Amino acid sequence: MTPQRDVDALASHYAYPDAGALRSNMVASIDGAISLDGRSKPISGESDWFLFGLQRALADVIVVGAGTARAEGYGPGRTRPEFAHLRNAAGQPSAPTLAIVTASGKLDPAANCFTGTARTTVITCRAAPAVHVDPLRAVADVIVSGGETVDLRGAIDVLRERGLRRILTEGGPSLLGALTSHDLIDELVASISPSLIGGDAPRMVVGAPETLRRLELVGVLEDEGTLFIHYRRARGAT
Numbered sequence: 001m002t003p004q005r006d007v008d009a010l011a012s013h014y015a016y017p018d019a020g021a022l023r024s025n026m027v028a029s030i031d032g033a034i035s036l037d038g039r040s041k042p043i044s045g046e047s048d049w050f051l052f053g054l055q056r057a058l059a060d061v062i063v064v065g066a067g068t069a070r071a072e073g074y075g076p077g078r079t080r081p082e083f084a085h086l087r088n089a090a091g092q093p094s095a096p097t098l099a100i101v102t103a104s105g106k107l108d109p110a111a112n113c114f115t116g117t118a119r120t121t122v123i124t125c126r127a128a129p130a131v132h133v134d135p136l137r138a139v140a141d142v143i144v145s146g147g148e149t150v151d152l153r154g155a156i157d158v159l160r161e162r163g164l165r166r167i168l169t170e171g172g173p174s175l176l177g178a179l180t181s182h183d184l185i186d187e188l189v190a191s192i193s194p195s196l197i198g199g200d201a202p203r204m205v206v207g208a209p210e211t212l213r214r215l216e217l218v219g220v221l222e223d224e225g226t227l228f229i230h231y232r233r234a235r236g237a238t
């Protein structure tokens with residue numbers, strides 16, 4: 001990556017395929033920890049934060065698990081000023097939609113994530129108690145997909161039907177586990193931070209059955225010692 005972080009070159013490097021894709025973006029230490037003291041921020045750095053913003057700017061929708069939205073105190077979908085022209089050029093609204101996946105519906109309607117100009121989406125299932133979900137309808141678009149847990153394939157189809165084809169998921173590991181179980185992840189973008197953490201923080205994907213899933217490399221960049229790796233599902237992989 002160039003020191004001046006050429007936004008347009010990076011945007012074309014990370015452009016989504018024309019048909020869209022579901023791309024995950026996570027940061028991890030060299031030893032695979034995705035959090036320190038329950039937060040990802042200590043592992044991240046300025047260059048990771050920059051590319052995190054770029055990934056958001058390229059997306060139509062950011063899909064995140066409720067655990068992450070709660071742990072990281074998520075705000076609404078936003079675009080940093082240096083990336084605003086990319087959305088203009090792509091004919092996208094000024095900010096991506098934020099979509100939060102929850103089975104419990106336990107989200108605070110007064111939380112910061114429901115305060116943006118772009119209306120946040122809540123993706124839930126029929127088992128979510130109305131006492132939790134009904135108040136959310138006043139502050140969010142609610143998609144109900146599935147019974148006991150969210151039918152993620154069905155929910156992703158609904159997002160695509162709404163024209164949201166460039167789908168970015170920022171995890172966390174439980175949501176990525178569920179997406180991996182249903183083979184829904186097309187691309188993985190990860191920042192490998194120059195840090196060694198130990199401990200027992202989770203890996204990027206938790207709870208998916210152990211299966212070898214082949215990936216192919218799309219690109220590698222480096223900035224300030226952080227490696228930015230980009231893989232996609234291998235062609236012809238089962």
Ligand SMILES: NC(=O)c1ccc[n+]([C@@H]2O[C@H](COP(=O)([O-])OP(=O)(O)OC[C@H]3O[C@@H](n4cnc5c(N)ncnc54)[C@H](OP(=O)(O)O)[C@@H]3O)[C@@H](O)[C@H]2O)c1
Nearest residue numbers: 026027038040065066067068102103104150171172174175
């Ligand atoms: N390093 C990174 O890049 C990164 C990125 C994201 C998160 N993290 C870290 O990951 C940790 C959070 O982990 P987590 O596993 O709890 O996060 P998570 O995957 O974001 O959240 C799990 C929650 O999401 C909902 N969910 C996930 N899959 C679902 C499904 N198929 N159907 C219905 N609901 C579903 C459930 O919410 P309900 O409980 O509401 O039902 C579930 O409890 C935090 O420490 C955070 O800092 C790190």
